Amino acid sequence: MSIAGFQFDNSYARELEGFYVPWKGAEVPAPRMVRFNRALAEEMGLDGTALDSDAGAAIFAGHEAPEGAEPLAMAYAGHQFGGFSPQLGDGRALLLGEVIDRQGRRRDIHLKGSGRTPFSRGGDGKAVLGPVLREYVIGEAMHALGVPTTRALAAVATGEEIMRQDGPAPGAVLARVASSHLRVGTFQFFAARGETERLAQLADYAISRHYPELAGRPDRYLGLLKAVRDRQAALIAQWMNLGFVHGVMNTDNMTISGETIDYGPCAFIDGYDPAMVFSSIDSHGRYAYGNQPKIAQWNLARLAETLLDLINPDDSDDAVRQAGDIINGFPLAYERAWLSGMRAKLGLTREEADDMDLAVGLLAVLETQNADFTRVFRSLGQAATGEVAPARALFANPAGFDVWLALWQARLAREEMPAEKRVAAMNRVNPVYIPRNHMVEAALGAAISGDLAPFERLVEVLADPFTERKGLEVFALGAPTDFGPYTTYCGT
Numbered sequence: 476m477s478i479a480g481f482q483f484d485n486s487y488a489r490e491l492e493g494f495y496v497p498w499k500g501a502e503v504p505a506p507r508m509v510r511f512n513r514a515l516a517e518e519m520g521l522d523g524t525a526l527d528s529d530a531g532a533a534i535f536a537g538h539e540a541p542e543g544a545e546p547l548a549m550a551y552a553g554h555q556f557g558g559f560s561p562q563l564g565d566g567r568a569l570l571l572g573e574v575i576d577r578q579g580r581r582r583d584i585h586l587k588g589s590g591r592t593p594f595s596r597g598g599d600g601k602a603v604l605g606p607v608l609r610e611y612v613i614g615e616a617m618h619a620l621g622v623p624t625t626r627a628l629a630a631v632a633t634g635e636e637i638m639r640q641d642g643p644a645p646g647a648v649l650a651r652v653a654s655s656h657l658r659v660g661t662f663q664f665f666a667a668r669g670e671t672e673r674l675a676q677l678a679d680y681a682i683s684r685h686y687p688e689l690a691g692r693p694d695r696y697l698g699l700l701k702a703v704r705d706r707q708a709a710l711i712a713q714w715m716n717l718g719f720v721h722g723v724m725n726t727d728n729m730t731i732s733g734e735t736i737d738y739g740p741c742a743f744i745d746g747y748d749p750a751m752v753f754s755s756i757d758s759h760g761r762y763a764y765g766n767q768p769k770i771a772q773w774n775l776a777r778l779a780e781t782l783l784d785l786i787n788p789d790d791s792d793d794a795v796r797q798a799g800d801i802i803n804g805f806p807l808a809y810e811r812a813w814l815s816g817m818r819a820k821l822g823l824t825r826e827e828a829d830d831m832d833l834a835v836g837l838l839a840v841l842e843t844q845n846a847d848f849t850r851v852f853r854s855l856g857q858a859a860t861g862e863v864a865p866a867r868a869l870f871a872n873p874a875g876f877d878v879w880l881a882l883w884q885a886r887l888a889r890e891e892m893p894a895e896k897r898v899a900a901m902n903r904v905n906p907v908y909i910p911r912n913h914m915v916e917a918a919l920g921a922a923i924s925g926d927l928a929p930f931e932r933l934v935e936v937l938a939d940p941f942t943e944r945k946g947l948e949v950f951a952l953g954a955p956t957d958f959g960p961y962t963t964y965c966g967t
Contacts, residue, residue: 480516480520480521480522480525480526481521481541481542481543481544481572481574482520482543482574482575483541483543483544483545483572483573483574484573484574484575484581485543485544485545485572485573486573486581486680486684487547487549487570487573487583487655487680488545488547488570488572490676490680491676491677491680493673494549494550494661494665494673494677495547495548495549495550495570496547496548496550496592496593496594497545497546497547498546498547498548498569498592498593499537499540499546499569500536500537500538500540500546500569500586500589500590500648501537501538501589501590501591501600501601502538503536503537503538503633503634503635503646503648504633504634504635505632505633505634506529506532506533506535506536506538506631506632506633506634507529507532507631507632507634508527508528508529508531508532508535508629508630508631509604509608509630509631509632509647509922509927510608510611510627510629510630510927510930510931510934511523511526511527511531511628511629511630512615512626512627512628512629513527515626515627515628515652516628517577518576518577518578519574519576519577519582519628519652520574520575520576520577521574526629531629532629532631534571535586535628535629535631535648535650536586536589536631536633536648537569537571537586537589537590537648540571541571543572544571544572545572546569546570546571546572546586547569547570548564548565548566548568548569548570548592548593548594549564549565549568549570549656549661550562550564550565550594550661550664551563551564551565551658551660551661551663551664551727552660552663552664552667552726552727553658553659553660553663553725553726553727553728554660554663554725554726554727554774554777555725555727556725556756556757556761557761559663559667561663561664561667561668562594562664563594563596563660563727564592564593564594564664565592565594566591566592566594566595566596566598566600567587567588567589567590567591567592567595567598567599567600567601567602568585568586568587568588568589568592569585569586569589569592570583570584570585570656571584571585571586571650572584580654581654581655581684582652582653582654583652583653583654583655583656584628584650584651584652585625585650585651585652585653585656586648586649586650586651587602587607587610587648587649587650587651588600588601588602588603588607588646588647588648588649589648599637599638601633601635601637601646602637602646602647602648602649603637603639603644603645603646603647604630604632604644604645604646604647604922604923605644605919605922605923606739606964606965607630607647607648607649608630608647608918608919608922608930609738609915609919610627610649610651610737610738610739611627611630611649611934612627612910612915612918612930612933612934612937613738613741613910613915614626614627614651614735614738615627615934615937615938616909616910616937616940617719617735619937619938619939619940620713620717620906620909620940621713622710622713622714622717622719622735623706623710623713623732623733623734623735624734624735624736625651625652625653625734625735625736625737626651626652626653627649627650627651627652628650628651628652629649629650630647630648630649630650631647631648631649631650632645632646632647633645633646633647633648634646644923645923653730653732653734653736654684654685654732654734655681655684655685655730655731655732656730656736657677657680657681657684657685657730657731657732658726658727658728658729658730658731658736659726659727659729659730659731659774659775659777659778659781660725660726660727660729661677661731662674662677662678662731662778662781662782663726663777663778663781665677665781666780666781671784671785671788674781674782674784674785675696675785678695678696678699678782678785679695681699681731682695682698682699685702685731685732686698686699686702689702696782696785696786697782697786697797697798697801699782700775700778700779700782700786700798700801700802701801701804703731703733703775703778704775704801704802704804704805704808705808706732706733707729707733707771707774707775707805708771708805708808708809708811708812709733709808709812710733710734710735711767711768711771711809711812712768712809712812712813712815712816713812713816714735714767715764715767715768715813715816716813716816716817716820716904717743717849717906717909718743718744718747718764718848718849718909719741719742719743720741720742720743720744720751720752720753720762720763720764720767721735721741721762721767722739722740722741722742722752722753722754722757722762722963723737723739723740723741723754723756723757723762723965724762724767724770724771724774726774726777726778729771729774729775729778739754739963739964739965740753740754740755740756740757740963740964740965741753741963742912742961742963743849743909743910743911743912744764744848745847745848745849745911745912745953745954746841746845746846746847746848746953747838747841747842747845747846747847747848747851748764748842748845749763749764749765749842750763750764750765751763751764751765752764753912753961753962753963754962754963754964754965755962755963755964755965756964756965768805768806768809768813771805771809772802772805772806772809775802775805776802779798779799779801779802780798782798783795783798786798810831814830814831814834816904817830817834818830818834819900819901819904820852820855820901820904820905821833821834821837821855821883821901822855822856822859822887822897822898822900822901823886823887823890824890824892824897824900825890827886827889829886830886833879833882833883833886836879836882837851837879837883840870840875840876840879843875844870844871844872844875844876846869846870846876847869847953849905849906849909849951850869850951850952850953851866851869852905853902853905853906853907853951854866854869855883855901855905856898856901856902856905857898858880859887859894859897859898859901860894860898863880866880867880902941902943903941904941905941906940906941907940907941907942907943907947907950907951908936908937908939908940908947908950908951909937909940910933910937911950911952911953911954912954912958912961913954913955913958913961914933914949914950915933917929918930918932918933933950936950
């Protein structure tokens with residue numbers, strides 16, 4: 476099938492034979508476009524008009540392959556909740572191909588829910604509409620918030636009824652875009668098999684694609700580990716600064732590029748609570764909000780293990796020492812990234828020794844009151860001008876906040892900066908609108924029932940999260956008291 480705009484350059488298929496299985500998506504009875512991201516299509520140099528059609532729906536359902544595509548199921552392994560699975564792979568997904576966008580960046584087009592592959596492990600390989608639309612809205616919201624992420628190009632209904640635990644659900648496929656789908660688990664797949672030559676091939680490919688400044692250097696594999704560490708430290712810091720909980724930080728869900736991937740049981744916190752868990756299967760809180768930095772370091776240690784024979788093939792002790800130094804440096808790299816983000820959220824323009832205590836002090840007050848994380852930080856812009864009542868109103872008992880407020884105001888006073896400029900800078904990093912869990916659920920429930928209007932409205936609001944707009948007050952509020960505890964699911 477030929478659709479104008481696709482200019483594929485499939486380096487993964489071309490350069491990494493044996494790292495995947497060529498495969499085709501399953502035929503589906505009635506592919507239909509539910510939501511097409513024309514802005515992203517334009518960014519990628521694709522013909523949005525041609526693709527926002529029945530023909531485009533057939534492509535993004537996996538039903539038809541456009542000219543130049545080389546669809547394949549990628550092989551990878553991974554630690555899932557701490558237990559190692561030597562073979563996972565794209566059990567219900569296909570890499571359709573790669574295109575070079577208008578800025579010269581290489582982008583994967585990847586289909587999720589396109590049917591069984593050789594890696595399906597007994598699953599049906601399908602996805603259903605609710606989780607597909609969840610990934611669409613959360614991924615696009617994260618992009619608007621400035622977080623590196625996979626993005627949603629299209630959500631397509633397949634015309635099938637897919638059986639799930641709660642009964643039949645409408646089938647769907649998500650077409651998503653990433654700078655690559657290389658994962659820690661991709662390296663683990665070949666390390667578990669002792670295939671050092673293929674590991675080197677994969678590492679050199681990852682370097683060429685994501686860290687070309689390392690290419691050809693004798694220490695490039697150690698450099699790769701450090702580069703991935705630093706990108707992941709920055710990414711997790713952004714998650715924490717926004718109150719985002721990924722929910723399933725398995726090693727097959729950690730990218731080499733430093734992008735957020737796989738929005739399954741994810742959610743945003745309302746009230747601040749480091750122990751917050753939303754995932755139905757995370758019964759021990761392994762991936763709780765406050766555990767995410769430690770888990771990222773643990774996952775990076777698993778990546779380091781796969782690279783030891785490349786870092787120093789002649790001296791394993793030296794390889795362990797060098798890799799260990801990189802991994803042990805994660806807490807500092809994360810802390811620097813997190814504190815930089817917190818300074819911006821607090822309106823601080825220079826560094827002082829007590830800034831960490833100031834930031835942690837506010838979080839401690841938030842935790843004791845279970846105060847709304849997003850709304851409190853947004854209200855600090857007003858408080859920076861002396862209008863503190865909106866911030867105080869967010870605390871049932873503001874006494875602790877008042878103590879912190881005095882410290883913060885004294886800290887601001889040591890910096891000479893016009894109030895208007897400070898507030899504008901704070902409002903660029905403290906969002907008004909995030910994907911509030913109750914709003915997401917309401918929009919998905921309506922969409923499944925055939926009413927896409929709430930979903931479209933939510934996507935529209937979240938596309939501009941930092942600009943407060945009249946008439947959208949409901950989108951800035953936390954969940955009502957009768958919403959109850961929130962539980963999310965993997966969405967398989």
